[in-house]
Amino acid sequence: MPQRVRVGVIGTGGIAGSQARNLLAIEDVEVVAGCDISEEALAKFAEKYEVPHRFADYNEMLQLDELDAVTVCTPNIAHKEPTIAALKAGKHVMVEKPMAMNAEEAQAMVDAASESEGTLTMGFQYRLSPGAQTLKRFVDDGQIGKVMFARVQALRRLGIPNWGVFGRKELQAGGPLIDIGVHLIECAHFLMREPKPVAASARMFTYAGNKPSDVDCPWPDWDYETYNVEDLAVGFVRFDNGAVMSVESSFVAHIEETTFNVQIMGEKGGCTLHPPKIFRNEAGTMVNVEPAYMGKWKSMTKKIQDWIAFIRGERETQCPAEAGLMIQKILDALYRSAEEGREVPIA
Numbered sequence: 001m002p003q004r005v006r007v008g009v010i011g012t013g014g015i016a017g018s019q020a021r022n023l024l025a026i027e028d029v030e031v032v033a034g035c036d037i038s039e040e041a042l043a044k045f046a047e048k049y050e051v052p053h054r055f056a057d058y059n060e061m062l063q064l065d066e067l068d069a070v071t072v073c074t075p076n077i078a079h080k081e082p083t084i085a086a087l088k089a090g091k092h093v094m095v096e097k098p099m100a101m102n103a104e105e106a107q108a109m110v111d112a113a114s115e116s117e118g119t120l121t122m123g124f125q126y127r128l129s130p131g132a133q134t135l136k137r138f139v140d141d142g143q144i145g146k147v148m149f150a151r152v153q154a155l156r157r158l159g160i161p162n163w164g165v166f167g168r169k170e171l172q173a174g175g176p177l178i179d180i181g182v183h184l185i186e187c188a189h190f191l192m193r194e195p196k197p198v199a200a201s202a203r204m205f206t207y208a209g210n211k212p213s214d215v216d217c218p219w220p221d222w223d224y225e226t227y228n229v230e231d232l233a234v235g236f237v238r239f240d241n242g243a244v245m246s247v248e249s250s251f252v253a254h255i256e257e258t259t260f261n262v263q264i265m266g267e268k269g270g271c272t273l274h275p276p277k278i279f280r281n282e283a284g285t286m287v288n289v290e291p292a293y294m295g296k297w298k299s300m301t302k303k304i305q306d307w308i309a310f311i312r313g314e315r316e317t318q319c320p321a322e323a324g325l326m327i328q329k330i331l332d333a334l335y336r337s338a339e340e341g342r343e344v345p346i347a
């Protein structure tokens with residue numbers, strides 16, 4: 001019989017529902033508690049997923065005996081403190097992306113995990129998609145050769161969130177780069193086999209989110225009065241093995257269509273994530289290889305399954321806290337470079 005895992009959810013908004021659904025689909029996993037400062041969000045969540053215990057304060061939730069693990073699904077400003085409190089209480093924790101507001105916070109979370117009986121896992125899911133897992137096999141098999149360059153694109157044609165606090169730097173630490181760019185950066189970095197970043201440079205532009213707009217789009221009427229993050233981030237990251245990554249991330253990219261992709265270029269071949277394709281030379285011919293079959297799982301489902309299997313000691317996680325910290329260092333350096341107008345070293 002699998003080990004029973006009883007989970008508490010901190011922050012019961014948008015992503016918490018998706019997590020709860022996937023948790024409840026696993027045998028012997030229960031969602032025993034929810035915590036939110038919004039009574040309305042908490043009531044909606046608790047009723048929908050039949051969660052027995054409700055809390056407005058996560059410190060009270062952490063005193064529940066019947067709690068083995070916690071997922072942190074709050075806005076970025078509220079990732080560090082509940083994560084550290086839960087680790088101090090000996091719980092296993094999964095924190096949503098991005099790990100924190102900055103690398104200093106992320107480091108404190110990693111340190112807390114090293115002193116805890118619990119574990120800390122990053123809520124990264126792009127690396128767990130069928131496409132990314134397939135491409136990684138080609139990279140690991142040497143079929144791409146030495147990876148020189150990763151191109152990361154997280155570009156919405158017009159998609160400024162009109163819910164939550166995604167336009168508020170003081171609560172999120174940034175805009176599209178930290179919100180959606182982070183997904184493709186973590187995936188690209190995983191496909192590059194996680195070299196250590198050594199320096200980054202970037203420019204950021206704000207030109208749309210801070211103004212009212214009458215353009216028809218799926219998420220109209222965002223809160224332009226509080227919007228103080230970038231609309232477009234363009235960056236460049238250097239790694240210790242000589243490889244480089246370019247990053248383009250935007251909520252408002254004037255391009256033909258929304259593009260979420262990673263391209264990898266290696267000495268022997270290359271690949272794209274969407275659709276998953278490998279480009280190589282074989283038998284004197286340039287060929288494009290498309291997987292004829294890949295798993296059909298949803299990456300969010302895989303992320304939750306992976307976490308529970310890790311907690312149960314069945315396998316290592318592919319989303320360790322250290323990966324979250326490394327990605328956070330890249331994000332920090334990109335933002336700092338844009339502020340200071342120079343390339344910024346990454347320690």
Ligand SMILES: NC(=O)c1ccc[n+]([C@@H]2O[C@H](COP(=O)([O-])OP(=O)(O)OC[C@H]3O[C@@H](n4cnc5c(N)ncnc54)[C@H](O)[C@@H]3O)[C@@H](O)[C@H]2O)c1
Nearest residue numbers: 011012013014015036037038041073074076078096097164
């Ligand atoms: N992995 C993914 O694909 C994915 C998708 C969406 C969001 N996220 C991440 O999940 C986090 C939450 O995003 P969301 O879209 O669910 O936001 P949301 O605004 O829908 O929900 C956040 C909830 O947290 C609550 N909250 C805020 N401070 C709190 C505190 N101190 N204690 C308890 N509850 C608190 C809010 O009241 C709200 O109900 C963000 O970090 C975001 O980047 C990840």
